[in-house]
Amino acid sequence: MAREKRATPGRKAAKAPEERIRARNEAAILKAAVNLFARKGFDGTRIAEIAKASKLPKANVYYYFETKEAIYARLIERLLSGWDSALEHIRADREPREAIADYIAAKLEYSRKNAVESRFFANEMLRGGGFLSRTQRRHIQDVTHERVEVVENWIREGKLRKIDPKHLFIMLWASTQFYADSAEVAAMTLDRTSLRRTDYDNARDTIVDVILGGCLPVAGEHGPTND
Amino acid sequence: MAREKRATPGRKAAKAPEERIRARNEAAILKAAVNLFARKGFDGTRIAEIAKASKLPKANVYYYFETKEAIYARLIERLLSGWDSALEHIRADREPREAIADYIAAKLEYSRKNAVESRFFANEMLRGGGFLSRTQRRHIQDVTHERVEVVENWIREGKLRKIDPKHLFIMLWASTQFYADSAEVAAMTLDRTSLRRTDYDNARDTIVDVILGGCLPVAGEHGPTND
DNA sequence: TCAGAAGTTGACTTTTTGGTCAGCTTTTGG
DNA sequence: CCAAAAGCTGACCAAAAAGTCAACTTCTGA
Known part of the structure; x- marks a missing residue:
């Protein structure tokens, strides 16, 4: 074309x-x-x-x-060069609330627009990731570590509840990728033949809501003010 | 043998x-x-x-x-006959806190013990789920709907915050299955060569913590009292 | 004991697949 | 304009895969 x-x-x-x-x-x-x-x-x-x-x-x-x-x-x-792009949102100089919300939105948007690449990667994982070179593995680890430290810092500053950052990241990856990798199950669950934009929007809202509710300190407000 | x-x-x-x-x-x-x-x-x-x-x-x-x-x-x-077993925990006569915690623990334990089956299913999803019969699809939908209603009831009773139950279930599935389907990524993230029991335990604690924190009403306490 | 049923298997045929190649056409730079 | 480089492809091959089968052994119930 x-x-x-x-x-x-x-x-x-x-x-x-x-x-x-x-x-x-x-x-x-x-x-x-x-x-x-x-x-x-x-x-x-x-x-x-x-x-x-x-x-x-x-x-x-x-x-x-x-x-x-x-x-x-x-x-x-090609895929790995874009692996970390969404993670850029997780930066020390940002407020965790916005940073995490943006990360979720970006990752979900990636799932929506690049479902094929996401599935490709998932398939490689199912294979055991044997095609990843040592360098590529290190890249993933390094990038992750970097952002884990940001989260750890937020926790130390009292901006986040005490939660294992690594497992938190896994939750975020898993929840957002699911809409690409297992789109059929997601669609079945939502009574759709295929996922629509609004489904992704609702997914984003729910994930942001739950994750932030579970991560932010229990002080005053706990989430977006709109009901 | x-x-x-x-x-x-x-x-x-x-x-x-x-x-x-x-x-x-x-x-x-x-x-x-x-x-x-x-x-x-x-x-x-x-x-x-x-x-x-x-x-x-x-x-x-x-x-x-x-x-x-x-x-x-x-x-x-064979796989589908065990699809819903973990969902049994989500019952109307239970307190959401325990029910959800039990569900997460059960699903994660399944990921640990039956990683192969989990990956098999993930692979079928990646294929697009074309092997699932109409009956089998309906089964998944029916079972899910049943439990979605339980959650909706909890929300109506004020036992849970107002959260889209379907997307919540997707979060739960995704987060727990990730430890089986993408075990390599999980291991990389956790600096392991392969996942150990303690990793699954930490995963469970984190997921339970975040999900409950994000789902339970914002009243008094918000999670397990142990730090 | 024994006949038929169930199970076993090496060897075979057919089909599919990854990979090659020689000779062709098109593009390009000067 | 032209020669060299780049691009194209039908036809081919060897290996690997699916699938078959007839002859064989083992099991089973009466």
Whole structure:
């Protein structure tokens, strides 16, 4: 899709980098692949399927990628570079209430817009995460630790109740990813055939409500003032 | 394994139903299969692998099961019969505090003891749940609805804050299943190579703490008195 | 004891899959 | 304009997978 005409009709027609054939076809292959990997996992996905889904002959897929592993590895790499983006909200200079609420909203929005990538990652986890390199594992750990410390600080400052930050993060990941990874169960629960925007909004409100209610100190107010 | 001698050396040697050859071999096949399906999904699992893992010749696997689908379907069926067991804790005649705490503990214990089954189910969800029959979907919906009503009643009675029960259940499922389905991420987060019992205990305490803190009314106390 | 039922299995066929390749067409830079 | 580089692909192959089967052994009830 989005086959645009050359923007510069001049003599040289310098094309944008993304318009180059290689970039375009690799993108098509990766897009098709992430969909299939997300559904069927690494072992269950056939190269021929990827070829068909990306509307390229199988041999052409091999022209761009050495092996199936190479495709998978590229996707893992791409995914991990965005792993921490939502976590940016958890910053020491912010108020936990807003920071956590923003994090939940961002993660849920990611689940909504990038359900495929989320499922792809979930599938890799089900496989045992064997495709993650030592470096990539460390990356996840480092980024997590960094934010765990922020939460620990909030607790020390009395801005949060004394709660194990690591398990709290797990709760947040799990609750937000569920709407992508197990969208069918979520939809069944909500009596839908598929999730709608309002479902995500309600999910966000509920998660924020419960998490903040369970984390913020028991002083005066405990949540948003709207009923 | 577990090749036992006949218990009754008498003339008739009436054997227990489970000792019958068919039962034993089917069990071996299903056990091997659920492990493989959990890791590699339906499409990624080879019959030969199942045969090897169950220490039977491939032809013997085909003797007991028509197709791979048949094995998978049997496992789905078996799994769903235990789907609601943890939900039994959510009963109208109980106090929400204990009921929810018990539910979380039970679900987490299931994740710990039956991680394989949990992953198998997660894999089926990633596939889109296409293997679930209409009846099975309805079963999930019905059971859920039943318990949603209990929670709604608690809310009406003022025993719980006004929170969307469906999304609450999703939070509970997600948070507890994560420790089975994404055990590797959980372990990474907790700086472990694999999860230990104490990790599950801490998970339970944290989840119970946060969920109850976020759900119970804001009156006097808000959680367990132990610090 | 013994005939039929149940269980076992190596070897086989067919189908699918990952991967290759030679020769073709298109694009590109000068 | 043109040669080289990049891109394309039908046809092919070897390996692996699914699935079959006939001959065999073991079990069971009468």
